Amino acid sequence: MATTDAHPDDGYRAKYFIPLESDPDVFTQLIHNLGVSKTLSFVDVLSLTDPNLLAFIPRPVLALILVFPDFGDYAAGYAKEQAGKPEYEGSGPGEDAVWFKQTIGNACGLYALLHAVCNGKARDHVDANSPMARLLTEITPLSVGPRAHALESSTELEDAHRAAALQGQTVAPPAEDHVEHHYICFVRSHKNGHLYQMDGMLKGPVDLGEAGGEDDLMGERTLQVVRKFVETGEQGNVGFSLMALVEDPN
Template identity: 80%
Template sequence: MTTTDTQPKARTRSKYFVPLESDPDVFTELIHNLGLSHSLSFVDVLSLTDPDLLAFIPRPVLALILVFPDFGDYAAGYAKDQSAKPEYAGSGSGEDAVWYKQTIGNACGLYAILHAVSNGKARDHIGADSPMARLLAEVAPLTPLPRAHALESSAELEAIHHSAALQGQTEAPAADAEVDHHYVCFVRSHKNGHLYQMDGMLNGPMDLGEAGGGDDVMSESSLQVVRKFVETGEEGNVGFSLMALAESQD
């Protein structure tokens, strides 16, 4: 389980979910229950540099989800960077990448998944009239805060998340336990093809610009971004892991 401290914390949000374990099987079960094609799955990325290990990852990769220690430099650095930017208000046809503001505590894994499947080529794998199709149709026209409230009030989304959260290999902590890891998604826009860093704890999507590799999010330029996260961690790369969303080659 991606937590080392399960002490209850002071409640700062109106709603909390049981944290997801950073396990590809858990994440895969969740997207399948959302209605994504069973041809898609999450796999562990075991190295950011070894070409032999990278060769085992099915291509193209549709999204990357990085889990890392919730170190202070990350939050402080982006808080300063984003304080100078206007509050993000994208919605509907004016939004190059669908972004979800995180208002549910301990649900950063879920938000990373939603960012992964709401953008890029993964959208093509959403089943008609599936939970994800219905959710996306409801929230895509909304601005960030109404969109966030729609996620909070979705009983179907909460049930799907809760079922997956209980499937990990370790005992699930309480929903309002203190967790020490954070999830961020890297995904391409289905509109402009740019690579985006998607984190619901920031004040909007971060456009990282054009990235080579066609539809493959695991291009060298994308991997350089992830490597930078690992290199700037306070205690080396301990606690970092990476999952790729890709189509099965079976």
């Protein structure tokens, strides 16, 4: 189960959504309902170290979504790191990474999903005239504030999210319930080839340097980054999970 409405910087939330369950089928249904090609889907990543389990993951991997079991420790660390950084001001087709500030409570699963499909090669799989295509057209020229408002105002996005949230295997909690899990996304920029940590609760996308591995995010460079997140957070915590956005080789 997912998301929390805590924010390292402020507590503002325009509205609340029912949290998404961290289930690849739920995430896959949502991207398909938004108009992402059925050639893309989410799958579980069961190990970051076992080569046999890693071999089962279809390639290429276009994005990774990491689920934290306890948002508090993660937020505390990043609140200090982000304190001296300016707010992100990127917009337009020249953006290295398309980033959304989270202003919808309990929706970090949705923001992670949007970061996954709006960046890198995944955006080439958005069907024309679909809700996702219309949203991309609308938000691309916008700065951070108007872009956030566009997500808040999108009835197509809200309806698709609600339908997916109610399809999980566990009972969906009320939209304004406080839950501790938190999603972040890792993507490869379609502009500069860098690996980015994408989290709408930070001040902007975090450039982690060269991604390596061409268009496949399951290369050793990315795995090292994700392992570090998990190893740091697992001190006293269990329950991390990882999903990959993959392209069907068939």
